[in-house]
Every structure is written in structure tokens, then in C-alpha cells.
Amino acid sequence: MSLFSPLKIQSFRLMFFGQLLSDFGNWVHFTALATLIAYHWELGPGALAAFTITLGIPWILIAPICSVWINETNAKVIMVLCDLARAITTIGLIFSPNIYVLYSCLFSF
Structure with a gap:
């Protein structure tokens, strides 16, 4: 079994490339918002730190509860709704x- 053998499975390949595209979008999104805060609005490191914390709080507090809830529902419907x-929320940004x-939109992100 090689490193790339799971990519021979079509469902895994679709999920992998979908996740890759999503992660690239997250990176571009994070970079654009950090640039907006630092250079356009000319806010300091405190605003950038609050930006990072605001992005992380839902992953820490809400994600564990939602992951249990999602296992009991139709995952495809939940993914489309999300x-x-x-x-x-991106349009709100x-x-x-x-x-x-911006922080309130990010927290609901």
C-alpha cells in the first residue's frame, strides 16, 4: 500500500480534493482578513490577536457538541446548510x- 493508494477510491478522492479546496479557501480568507485588519484599518497586534481568538473559539466550544449532534442526523443536509x-456570513464580512x-460575523462563521 502506497501513500497515494487511497486516491484510487473515487469517493475518497472527491472528498480529499473538496477538503483541499476548502482549506485553500480558508487560508486565503484568513490572509485577506488579517491584511484588512492590519493594513486597511491600520489596527494593531491586539486586533489581530482578537481576530485569531474569535476564529478559534467556535472550534473549541461549539465543534465538539456539534460533532456529536451531526452523527445523529443526515450529514449531507447538514453540510449543505453549513x-x-x-x-x-462571508457576504456579511x-x-x-x-x-x-467583523468579529461577530467571524464568530458565527
Whole structure:
């Protein structure tokens, strides 16, 4: 068995490349928002630290509870609903007039 043998399975390959695309989008999103905070709004390191913490809190507090809940429901429906919610909050990020609105959108992200 080689490192690339799981990619021969079509369902795994689709999931892997979907996750790869999603992770690339997360990286671009993080970089763009950090640039917005640091250079466009000219806020200091405290705002960047709060940005990182605001992104991490839902993963720490909400994700463990949701992962148990999702195992009891239809995962495909949940994934589509989460993608729609993420699209709405991403649109909200575009129209954020200040850092506090941005943080509230990020927390619900």
C-alpha cells in the first residue's frame, strides 16, 4: 500500500480534493482578513490577536457538541446548510463597517 493508494477510491478522492479546496479557501480568507485588519484599518497586534481568538473559539466550544449532534442526523443536509450559512456570513464580512461587526460575523462563521 502506497501513500497515494487511497486516491484510487473515487469517493475518497472527491472528498480529499473538496477538503483541499476548502482549506485553500480558508487560508486565503484568513490572509485577506488579517491584511484588512492590519493594513486597511491600520489596527494593531491586539486586533489581530482578537481576530485569531474569535476564529478559534467556535472550534473549541461549539465543534465538539456539534460533532456529536451531526452523527445523529443526515450529514449531507447538514453540510449543505453549513455551506449556505458560511456563504451568508462571508457576504456579511464584505459589508463589515468596523472590527466589531467583523468579529461577530467571524464568530458565527
